[in-house]
Amino acid sequence: MNIIKLSPRQEQIIKLVKENEPITSEKLASKLNVTRAALRPDLAVLTMTNILEAKPKVGYIYSQKPSYSLVYDYIRNIKVQDIMSKPVVVDENTTVYDAIVHLFLNDVGTLFIENNGVLTGAVSRKDFLKIAMGGTDMHKVPVGIIMTRMPNIVFVEKEDNAYLAAHKIMEHEVDSLPVVEKSYNGAKEILRIVGKVSKTNITRLFVKMGENS
Amino acid sequence: MNIIKLSPRQEQIIKLVKENEPITSEKLASKLNVTRAALRPDLAVLTMTNILEAKPKVGYIYSQKPSYSLVYDYIRNIKVQDIMSKPVVVDENTTVYDAIVHLFLNDVGTLFIENNGVLTGAVSRKDFLKIAMGGTDMHKVPVGIIMTRMPNIVFVEKEDNAYLAAHKIMEHEVDSLPVVEKSYNGAKEILRIVGKVSKTNITRLFVKMGENS
Structure with missing residues (x-):
């Protein structure tokens, strides 16, 4: 069990997804002026933390699930x-x-x-x-x-x-x-x-x- | 501030790094029988959470830094x-x-x-x-x-x-x-x-x- 602090780019991705969901990684990459490959680690972090959800063939959405709380768990x-x-x-x-x-x-x-x-x-x-x-x-x-x-x-x-x-x-x-x-x-x-x-x-x-x- | 639960593979990576540090992503991939590309998201998560540290040209080491605590922060x-x-x-x-x-x-x-x-x-x-x-x-x-x-x-x-x-x-x-x-x-x-x-x-x-x- 460990903690993650989001980077400014990850915060920006969350903001973009909230505004444009569902949004594909291609569109996210173009809005951020980076390659899809460059975004991959950030998207991995955001989906593993359940902040974003990846819908196959649809794109990323902002997760409605309450994010798993370490405080609670601890x-x-x-x-x-x-x-x-x-x-x-x-x-x-x-x-x-x-x-x-x-x-x-x-x-x-x-x-x-x-x-x-x-x-x-x-x-x-x-x-x-x-x-x-x-x-x-x-x-x-x-x-x-x-x-x-x-x-x-x-x-x-x-x-x-x-x-x-x-x-x-x-x-x-x-x-x-x-x-x-x-x-x-x-x-x-x-x-x-x-x-x-x-x-x-x-x-x-x-x-x-x-x-x- | 969000929480992450490690996957079994991430736990396995941590174990391998602890036993073999410093270890390159190539060696990790070969020990796990996966491609380097497949490991990339896991390694991104593990380094962003400060569990592992990536030393350029050396490999991954298990971080000695106490991992940033959400409980503390909260x-x-x-x-x-x-x-x-x-x-x-x-x-x-x-x-x-x-x-x-x-x-x-x-x-x-x-x-x-x-x-x-x-x-x-x-x-x-x-x-x-x-x-x-x-x-x-x-x-x-x-x-x-x-x-x-x-x-x-x-x-x-x-x-x-x-x-x-x-x-x-x-x-x-x-x-x-x-x-x-x-x-x-x-x-x-x-x-x-x-x-x-x-x-x-x-x-x-x-x-x-x-x-x-």
Whole structure:
């Protein structure tokens, strides 16, 4: 997958085709005062990039197909496992106060909650702020009481693409998603948390994509 | 700016050049059992995309130049004004309690603080949570006391590119940047807030880039 920058002559050819389509290579060559042979590489580039379409016995037309987007392709090839980071996880029985301490010490926006190693919920800064405003005794209440509980947690898996994760983050208006591994205990699905993807991971990825490397 | 997907033959040419560089078009043609003329369009594409380099009288070599990246180019062309959203702004004298109410009612992560229409600071959910934990009387203390104050606020301008905004967000470990307009009162620089760019805006942009449109 590579990129091409059009030359001034290629831009000129596109303009001529748009104005005169369908147009044969002979006519293009005469309008540009060059030989057909001289045009061949340019026309090859323009048809291979799907900018122009060559209709046999008719001539070149400007392609109506949206040109294949590398950006799209590039993004769809990035997987959750390429950008995920380590989740901060506490047990359901942790007090709200201790959970907030964990949040600050690890400098994260969301804590994930487990019970016996199984993902059961999540709590965000926003949830904690609400509780802190409400006058709850944070030293007594366990985080399991205030968390958002499964099945109301949106998650992704390692093999999902980063686009899907970003889409879920926006759609469900959350800051962070747990990355899970599924297993089964009989018919029961069990989720274990193996990572997280947050708006921070997406922003970091965006910066990486924009770097001149 | 358009994208090109290499054909199997082009991939094969690249492989041959890597293994045999420098290699002339005659040798390439004979290895591929085709005529030189038949190879011409492929070689045109490969040199125009900077994948191969044609050295006169030497042959083709695999280019050491990093190939020009559309992703990079695409990203660098997006401006802050294309992705910014409306900031939520309160006055310095607002109490911490009322400021938190504003935060929830507008469902944002950061409040920007003004004094007489001039940007003077910012407060995040994290700052508020710290205060809420600390037993401060939130109904009495004005937000101006707990905010991060200028000049410690990182900002961008509308014409800056989105990449710069994302880079500053990651570098300074903040969730949101104010977008400002500068004016001068004598020698004094005055900043007015006209927007904000957050990790949410970057994530939304990423989703848009990954959409099949």
